[in-house]
Structures are given as structure tokens and as C-alpha cells.
Amino acid sequence: MEIPPVLIEILKRYVPVSAQTQLQNAKQLLLTFIENNDELINQALSYVPEGKLNQFSAFAVISSFSLLLYIHLKKTRVEKKMEACNIKTVNDPSVIKNYPIFGHSLSFESDPVDFFRQFNACIDDVKAQDPNAIFAYAMFGFKPAIIPIRPEGAEPILNSSVHIRKGQFYRLFEDWLGTGLLTSHGSKWKTRRRLLTPAFHKTVLTEFVEVMNEKAVKMVGLLDEKIKTDKKINMLWPITLCALDIIVQTAMGAESDIQFEENNYYASAIFDWMEITQIRQKSVWYWPDWIWNLSPLGNQQNKNVEKMHHFTEKVIKQRWEHYKELKEELGDAFEATYFAEKCDSRGRMAFLDTLLKCLDQGEIDLEGIREEVDTFMFEGHDTTAAAMSWAIQEIGQHPEVLKRLHEEMELVFGDSDRPATMEDLDKLTYLEAVTKETLRKFPSVAMFAREMDSDLVVEKNGEKFVVPTGAIVTIPCYKLHRDERHWEDPHKFDPSRWLEGGSAETRYAYSYFPFSAGPRNCIGQRFANLTAKIMLSHLLRNFTWKSLRVTNEIPVLAEIITRPKGGIDVILERKHA
Ligand code: HEM
Numbered sequence: 286m287e288i289p290p291v292l293i294e295i296l297k298r299y300v301p302v303s304a305q306t307q308l309q310n311a312k313q314l315l316l317t318f319i320e321n322n323d324e325l326i327n328q329a330l331s332y333v334p335e336g337k338l339n340q341f342s343a344f345a346v347i348s349s350f351s352l353l354l355y356i357h358l359k360k361t362r363v364e365k366k367m368e369a370c371n372i373k374t375v376n377d378p379s380v381i382k383n384y385p386i387f388g389h390s391l392s393f394e395s396d397p398v399d400f401f402r403q404f405n406a407c408i409d410d411v412k413a414q415d416p417n418a419i420f421a422y423a424m425f426g427f428k429p430a431i432i433p434i435r436p437e438g439a440e441p442i443l444n445s446s447v448h449i450r451k452g453q454f455y456r457l458f459e460d461w462l463g464t465g466l467l468t469s470h471g472s473k474w475k476t477r478r479r480l481l482t483p484a485f486h487k488t489v490l491t492e493f494v495e496v497m498n499e500k501a502v503k504m505v506g507l508l509d510e511k512i513k514t515d516k517k518i519n520m521l522w523p524i525t526l527c528a529l530d531i532i533v534q535t536a537m538g539a540e541s542d543i544q545f546e547e548n549n550y551y552a553s554a555i556f557d558w559m560e561i562t563q564i565r566q567k568s569v570w571y572w573p574d575w576i577w578n579l580s581p582l583g584n585q586q587n588k589n590v591e592k593m594h595h596f597t598e599k600v601i602k603q604r605w606e607h608y609k610e611l612k613e614e615l616g617d618a619f620e621a622t623y624f625a626e627k628c629d630s631r632g633r634m635a636f637l638d639t640l641l642k643c644l645d646q647g648e649i650d651l652e653g654i655r656e657e658v659d660t661f662m663f664e665g666h667d668t669t670a671a672a673m674s675w676a677i678q679e680i681g682q683h684p685e686v687l688k689r690l691h692e693e694m695e696l697v698f699g700d701s702d703r704p705a706t707m708e709d710l711d712k713l714t715y716l717e718a719v720t721k722e723t724l725r726k727f728p729s730v731a732m733f734a735r736e737m738d739s740d741l742v743v744e745k746n747g748e749k750f751v752v753p754t755g756a757i758v759t760i761p762c763y764k765l766h767r768d769e770r771h772w773e774d775p776h777k778f779d780p781s782r783w784l785e786g787g788s789a790e791t792r793y794a795y796s797y798f799p800f801s802a803g804p805r806n807c808i809g810q811r812f813a814n815l816t817a818k819i820m821l822s823h824l825l826r827n828f829t830w831k832s833l834r835v836t837n838e839i840p841v842l843a844e845i846i847t848r849p850k851g852g853i854d855v856i857l858e859r860k861h862a
Pocket residue numbers: 451466467468478660661664665666668669672728729730733734799800801804805806807808809810812813
């Protein structure tokens with residue numbers, strides 16, 4: 286067999302003399318590998334068709350073989366490194382298998398519910414192998430994913446101001462979100478975070494209370510209509526639409542009536558985008574952009590993104606035009622009138638007003654504003670809606686909890702149907718305990734990721750662990766919130782843990798972090814709590830309900846957001862029928 290001339294030309298032109306030693310080493314490595322894997326290679330060769338190979342196919346076979354060999358050797362080396370770092374993987378092949386070349390990725394379940402069960406079983410397997418272990422790993426080809434399997438493993442990562450780069454997987458969000466606050470890193474992230482933090486201060490959010498009440502009242506009205514014909518309601522959809530209605534009007538300052546429009550094109554595009562992104566997330570072959578853009582799904586997704594960007598751009602431009610008109614009209618008085626009206630006593634303004642002022646001062650451009658508005662649309666409604674749906678499920682399954690919540694509503698609001706104020710919400714301590722316990726059992730973001738820019742050394746339980754540079758760390762929030770060393774009876778829904786004197790008062794800080802923790806924690810957590818409390822209080826003031834399924838038997842869909850598969854079915858009735 287002759288070496289193809291094109292290969293000779295490549296070798297002559299592009300391989301420097303200094304590389305010859307490396308090639309010799311590689312040859313030696315290849316020979317040793319062939320010697321040690323004689324049987325395997327004979328098996329592989331038995332699949333090559335009979336007859337003489339032409340030069341092209343010989344070239345193709347050698348290149349493919351070399352590539353596979355490279356991946357195999359690299360994967361073996363990484364696995365040895367993991368052992369040296371004191372990080373273990375699953376032993377039990379009935380939970381997951383570690384294949385040569387592909388690693389664990391080949392045996393991950395494709396169904397999202399099964400995948401989540403399997404993922405959690407992997408953590409249990411490593412915990413059972415070694416009670417002192419705080420990390421585990423899984424192989425995606427030669428790329429290791431490291432998983433903190435105890436809250437003590439999550440702490441040094443979340444707490445760090447160094448390891449704040451998001452994992453590669455967040456790139457899949459960039460078609461819609463660009464590099465906004467969620468996906469960006471480095472100086473861009475720092476500048477935007479500093480800019481937007483004041484917009485989520487309590488005094489500024491107070492401005493949104495009125496809109497939130499209005500939207501919740503609309504939701505109650507719609508549910509009232511629905512139960513006239515059927516008391517069995519799937520609450521996931523009305524809750525999601527109400528949360529979306531709130532975020533559209535608050536983040537964009539645009540009048541919205543999404544709850545009343547069955548087929549609003551913006552809402553439909555968001556839901557389609559979520560569904561398609563979840564498919565892409567699980568399908569490694571769709572990750573390269575060029576394959577994705579050529580595929581029918583990619584094409585459909587690009588259309589969704591176009592629609593969503595069109596909507597956001599239109600609203601931002603309208604707001605910007607209005608801003609400029611006012612500035613021209615008011616001249617020197619603009620600062621004193623426009624901003625004085627919008628700022629709190631410390632000069633803090635709402636989200637979009639903050640961004641428009643920065644646009645005016647040249648600190649951000651229109652595309653930057655769109656990135657942030659889109660990011661808040663994405664992060665700001667589905668997370669809250671999922672948490673509220675689980676809360677409705679748990680409340681409807683525990684009549685004693687529902688009763689106590691109804692009593693709390695009576696105490697704070699009496700028979701009045703007035704809007705809830707910030708002061709009212711502060712008094713709803715039992716509702717607060719219920720939402721905290723819901724987010725413990727069902728954190729809306731079940732896992733999130735970081736990519737390590739440098740080695741992290743952790744010493745715990747008298748052992749030393751190293752999380753190496755380049756590793757993707759996946760933090761399994763859902764599983765860590767149910768760690769049996771930190772929570773008694775962790776699968777039980779027990780809001781009293783969060784009341785005065787309850788066990789949560791003395792908990793280890795990193796045993797509960799539904800909004801993440803450290804520098805990249807959720808900027809919108811106050812907003813989320815406010816939305817949840819206002820929406821739930823309106824539901825509780827008007828309705829009573831009973832869940833039709835047992836919570837711990839509902840399959841958990843942990844895709845981007847932790848959702849109940851099939852939604853939340855309840856029998857809903859007017860409180861004072
Ligand atoms: C119950 C509701 C919510 C939960 C459980 C939640 C949870 C989280 C978590 C776990 C993260 C970290 C994600 C990661 O590291 O990849 C995060 C980040 C973020 N959240 Fe939330 N979130 C909620 C509601 C909201 C709302 C209402 C908004 C906006 C109004 C929001 C805006 C953001 C943003 C912009 C980030 C990125 C922050 C950064 O990286 O600096 N979230 N959220």
C-alpha cells in the first residue's frame with residue numbers, strides 16, 4: 286500500500302522538523318497500543334470489507350482509526366487524572382456504562398425524566414462507594430463533567446470569584462440571548478452586573494407591585510370563567526402566562542395582554558424556542574452551529590429567534606423614541622423632571638429606564654439592551670412559573686397547609702379584595718415558608734454549570750480533591766437540596782422547617798441555594814419572590830383546591846427548568862361559593 290501523494294505533500298510542507306520527535310513518540314505509542322490491543326484490533330479489522338483497499342479508503346481508514354485512537358488515549362489519560370485528583374465515577378454498570386471512546390454519554394437515557402432519574406442514581410452510586418467523597422465525574426468522550434455530590438463540594442465553586450465562567454452548554458442560548466448577563470463572562474459580565482444590580486433593589490421593585498397585582502387579578506378572572514364549565518384545571522399554563530404577562534410589562538415597559546391572547550406570536554415563539562433548545566441540548570450532533578443551521582429544526586429555531594427579536598426591538602425602539610422626544614421637549618428640565626420621577630431616593634431606577642439612560646450616555650448600544658431584555662424575559666418567567674406550579678401542587682396535597690394559608694390571608698386582607706402592598710407581603714410569613722420549602726424540593730434550575738479556568742483544590746473530611754482546569758462542573762442543585770446529612774426526611778414537604786426555631790435556621794448555607802450563590806447568583810430573586818407571593822396570595826384569597834396527583838409520584842422534567850411532567854392538575858373551587 287502506498288502513501289497517498291496528497292498526504293506526502295502535507296507532511297513535507299506542514300510538519301516542522303521539531304515535530305519529528307513527537308511523531309516518533311506517537312508512532313511508539315501507536316505500536317505499543319497495537320501490541321497491547323492485538324485482539325481488539327483483529328476484531329476491528331474483521332469488519333473491514335474483503336479485497337484490496339484503494340488509496341482513498343486506506344487513507345480514510347487510517348485517519349478514522351488515528352482519531353479514535355487519539356480520543357481513546359486522551360480519555361484514558363483524563364480518567365487516570367481524575368483518580369489522581371481523588372474523584373470517582375460510577376461503578377455499577379446497571380446505572381450507567383462507561384464505553385471506550387464515547388464515555389458515559391452513550392448510555393445516558395434520552396427521555397428527560399429517565400435521564401434525570403439516572404443522573405441522580407449516579408450520584409447515589411458514588412456516595413455509596415465512598416461516604417467521604419464530595420465529587421464524582423462522568424465522561425463525555427474525553428471531556429470530564431465533574432459533579433459536586435455533597436453541598437460541601439458546591440461551596441468552593443459557588444463561593445469563588447474566580448470560577449465564574451459558565452459551561453459550554455450555555456452557548457446554545459446565545460442565538461436568542463446573545464451574551465447578556467446570564468451567558469457573558471469577564472469584564473462584560475462585571476460591567477452589566479454592576480449596572481443592573483440597583484434596578485432590583487426593593488425600593489425600585491415596589492414600582493412593579495401595581496402591575497403584578499393587576500395581572501394576578503386578570504388570572505383570577507380567567508380561572509373563574511374556566512371553572513364555570515370544568516373544575517379540573519391544569520394550573521401550569523395559566524400560571525406561566527400570567528408570569529410572562531408580568532415580565533413583558535415590567536422588563537419592557539410594554540402594555541401586554543398575553544393572558545387573553547390564545548395565540549400571541551411572541552409567547553408562542555418563546556415556548557417553541559424552549560422546546561427546540563431542549564432537544565438541541567440533549568443531541569450532541571446538533572451542537573456545531575453549521576450542522577444546526579442546516580437542519581430543519583435549526584431553521585425553525587432561527588424563525589422563532591427572528592420573531593422574538595423583532596418584538597423586543599420594536600418595543601425598545603418605541604421606548605427610546607419616546608425618551609428622545611421628551612428629552613428634546615423638556616430641554617434642561619429633562620434631568621430634573623424625567624429622572625426625578627423615576628428614581629428612588631438613592632437614584633436607583635427600574636430595569637429598562639436604567640438601560641435607556643445608559644444608552645443615552647453611550648455606555649450600551651441598542652443590541653446590548655436587547656440582549657438584556659431577552660435575558661430577563663427568558664430567566665424571568667418560566668423559573669417563577671415552575672416554582673409556583675410545584676407550590677400549588679404541594680399546597681393542594683396538604684389540606685393542613687392550605688388551611689393555614691387561608692387563615693393567614695384572612696388575617697392580613699380580611700374580606701377585602703384590595704391589591705396586596707409590600708407591607709402585606711412582609712406579613713405573609715407562612716406563605717414565605719411554603720415558597721422556600723417548595724424551592725428546596727423543586728429548585729426551578731435543577732442543575733447549572735461552570736467551566737474551570739484554573740485548578741481548584743478542596744480539602745474536606747481529611748481528604749484532598751482537585752477539580753482540574755478545563756473541567757465542566759455541573760452543580761446538581763435538586764439533589765443537593767435533598768442531601769440526607771443536611772435535611773431530615775428530605776423528600777417530605779415541611780414548611781415548618783422555615784418558621785422561627787425550625788431546622789432551616791441553623792442549616793449549612795450551601796445545603797440550599799435555589800437562586801445559586803456567590804457572585805453569579807440570581808439577580809432577579811427579589812423580583813421572583815414578589816411575583817410568586819402576589820400571584821399565590823391572589824389565588825389563596827379567591828380559591829381553594831385539591832391536587833389530583835401525589836407530588837412524589839409526578840415525573841420531574843429537569844430540562845432547562847424543573848417542571849412537573851403533564852403539569853399540575855387540581856380541582857379548583859371558589860372560596861366563598
Ligand atoms: C423562582 C424563580 C427563579 C429561580 C429559582 C432562579 C434561579 C436562578 C439561578 C439558579 C441562577 C444561576 C444560573 C446559572 O448559574 O446558570 C439564576 C441566574 C439569573 N437569574 Fe434567576 N431565578 C429565578 C427568577 C429570576 C427572575 C424573575 C429574573 C429576572 C427578572 C432572573 C434573572 C436572572 C439572571 C439575569 C441571571 C444571571 C445572573 C448572572 O449570571 O449574573 N431570575 N437564576
